[in-house]
Amino acid sequence: MSIIKKESQSAPDLSGVPTKVLEGVKHPLEHSWSFWMFTNDKKKWEDNLIELTAFNTVEDYWSLYHYMKTPSELSLGQDYCVFKKGIRPMWEDAANKKGGRWLITFEKRRDDLDWIWLDTVLLLIGENFENNDLICGVVVNVRAKCKISVWIKDASNPAVNMEIGKKLKAALGNVKIGFQLHDSNKNLYTV
């Protein structure tokens, strides 16, 4: 299944634009980020994960955003993940194994999935938290009940994690949000 939104869309012709004009127009992000895709068609869970591309500027993220399908256009069982480059979106990665996730659950496949995904990605890549170093990445699981989760490096400090949860809640509005250890469905705390 293609993940490209409009296959007929062609890139603008920049051949006549002098290169000097384009120099320095991109706005660098604090970190490089990898965009991953999960499609559930292989037996071993991790074999379904593909690192599609990486980006490190605002403009490159927006190009990707306009090029790719939104989460609500994906098939059931698929995931998108945006993680700091070098961190794999799996519990076993060194950056995740002592961590947990702030989980936003959707009662059913809702219209606001796409903008909540977009806003959450922008909060992360724009380094909008006091404790940005604790952020590993974000996942959207496209399921009958969709989920968006922000993965945190260290689950052992509730006070610090609460700052991240409160910021997410304030930015995203009226969403249910709880903190869980990886491989658990139990909320340790909620905001």
Ligand code: MGP
């Ligand atoms: P899921 O895809 O995160 O959620 O995990 P889903 O499909 O809503 O299912 P539920 O169990 O949360 O209701 C589904 C399954 O994929 C997990 O039970 C694991 O078997 C496997 N899995 C998911 N993740 C994120 C990992 C991971 O990081 N490492 C490994 N080894 N397996 C994982």
